[in-house]
Amino acid sequence: MGAAKVLVVGCGGLGNEVVKNLIYQNVKDITLVDHDTVELSNISRQFFFSHEDIGRSKAVVIEEKVKERYPHMSITSFVKDVESFDIHFFESFDYIMGCLDNISSRMFLNNLVFTLRRDVIYIDGGVEGLRGSVKVVDRCSHFACVQCTLGNYATGGEQPGGQREGDVDGDGVPLPVCSIAGRPTNFTHCVLHSMHVAFEQLRGKKPNVSDRTHVLWIHEEAKKRATQYRIDHEDYHVTRQIVQNTIPTTISTLMVTSSIMTTEMHTVASQMGRGELQEVSPRTHHHSDVLYVGEKGFYLLHYKMFKNPQCIICSRKRIHITFKRSDTFGQLVRCIRRDYGVDRISVSTESAILFFAAGCLVGRGYERRLSATFAQLLDRGELRERDYLNVQAGGAPSFVFLLDVE
Template identity: 25%
Template sequence: MVGDGDVVMSDGADRHKHLCKVLYRKSPFADEDCFQPGEETRKYLQEECKVLVIGAGGLGCEILKDLALSGFRDIHVIDMDTIDITNLNRQFLFRSRDVGRPKADVAADFINRRCGHMGVNVTPHNCKIQDYAEDFYSQFNVIIAGLDNITARRWINSLLHTMVEFDEDENPDGSTIKPLLDGGTEGLKGQSRVIIPYMTSCFDCSLDSFPPQVNYPMCTIAETPRLPEHCIEYVLVVEWDKHFPNRKLNTDSPQDMKWIFDQAKERADTFGIRGVTYSLTMGVVKRIIPAVASTNALIAASLVNEALKISTYCGPVLNTYMMYMGNEGVYIHTFEYEKKDDCLVCSGTIRNLSMPAATSLQGLIDSLCADPSLKLQRPSITSDKAVVFMSSPLLRKDHEYKLPMTLRQLVDEGVLGENEVLIVTDPIIPSKLKIRIALT
């Protein structure tokens, strides 16, 4: 029974009635110039729009499910991890028989098996996001990140900005802009964010708002441990290398993690410390943030809702930032995260620094790494005159002799120029930082 004003899609699929109501009708909330209700918009969504989901964990599983049930059909998912038994309580696409298998493969199989009759096809990529170049990411219309670490989120944010091309007037070419929808959860808190390269603030604009990663002093964990985390960290940092030299810990291996747990438990018993559990060991070693399934579901719904609006113009897009705070009640608020004038990724400006002439090159590098708005790890520096320093293991030895030299000495020897613009790169991001140093 079709009522007045109702529209049935050409394939008559009842499963997509909710899409009919959104995509086949005019809306007072939609952009009048861009939103064209009807069959053409539906066809674009289901036959042309290509979405990439980064991460197939707790948030990624929810995102994949929501995309498949919201009309998206051509979906790709990329994840480098394998399934651990501790994932099963919140990553609902996985079963106990899947432990040890790649997350991307299992998630794709599950969605294809359940939603393949709807035309949905999920393509898995079991690798790091850094394993693919620009041409891979350029094929997608929307990219949704459900990542749990800042380094990967910075990398994809930076890459999508470097892919944007500009015309003669320095205006970004819209066809090269790939929207990034970034989501994150922590217990009963979560956030979703819309990043349109060079149109909105980017991920790095908010970098200094993230709390620093917790690190325990070596003297504490080695001599006077007081917390179960101290015992776990000691085994991770000290004991592993003693017992397994030249072998990297595999955090996805149950055998490796059980060894860490057993050793930490033994050390805790020695010092009379209680509370070392396998779950806590996993959390300390993997830097796992506690996850709540309902928070993942809410944030994933927000991200897919924004993906639908960006893809079809059927409604106003989130003004950059939504925050959910479930630990204070069911409370959500949105706000615009403003662009940072000297952002490493999206400002395109030269960062001016004032440093004493007696500062060593090592001191300059340390200051760049300590800057909370940059958070670089292994910066390399070049000038128009010469290569100042390279952090690559293969090239570092050729430049280490410069580290104790002062900036004044480097200028006198022609390695640096007075007020010269220097290019700083770091493996953590594809972007380049431009700095100009005024010696004082």
């Protein structure tokens, strides 16, 4: 473990605990990425931070405090979004520990590990209330990636402005908004009535759940309605939780989930027989996911989720290929046609279609692009020096070329 290079993405509650565990596991090379700053609400459950750190970068604060206590360690922090890094940055690590609170960044890291030149293990952790989940993404295993299991991730609370697909009552059961106008039976119903009905009727606009004055107004109106129907009042924090559809994270859940993450990392490293990963394919894992349930005790569920053969991320064939800047795009197309025995192919990047062999699209410039050199495509911004190309050959399964331009 001491030789492993670990990237921790996210320095919130889960990231704090993961960094602590890595230090105790004798990991000596840690890199932190987080663009967020310390807030007052973080201090109660994120032990690296104190009142003096409010307003400062989370990643920088952790780096400073770890260096102060463990000067022999190599720890580096970056105050930026993880998606802003070049792909080469990630290839220097053995493990990526995802301590994130949104799906988009999870998807970015998941997709990333399947495009790197070397094997990097992605361990994703998530917490919600008294539950935690951990997923190990290893492209050399037979288990599912995040894309395969996207339906298992909740989306509530990720959309800006507090927009959600639906509200829930006090027992977590979906509550149709049309029923809110009826007789309330608990304080949650009063809050939802104040938010969806009273606010618009009395103030002529929809509430902004990120605006504290709006939430306070909703809280006071909810108390009036609760009094009218002889329902006990709740405090402001309960109202805010209902309005913003948030579930508070407990310290115990963070500790358990982070321990599972670093234990899974230790297990993989032990199988390899060394700190850094070896190029072994496929590797053997006993499970792909771990679920912690803590509402009525302490339960750990280990289970296997296998790859979806139709997954566009982990089930596609990936091939490395290198060309010179003076080579033409047509040479790449001819190479694909020759080596794979196909004629009708399409080649695209994330942002554009570069080539499409179809009569209906003649005249759109695809054929003219064949004579362009890679240097010209780079200068025009149609290609990056290290890009991955999605290739569809007739009715065959798609595959990906990891293209290097020297």
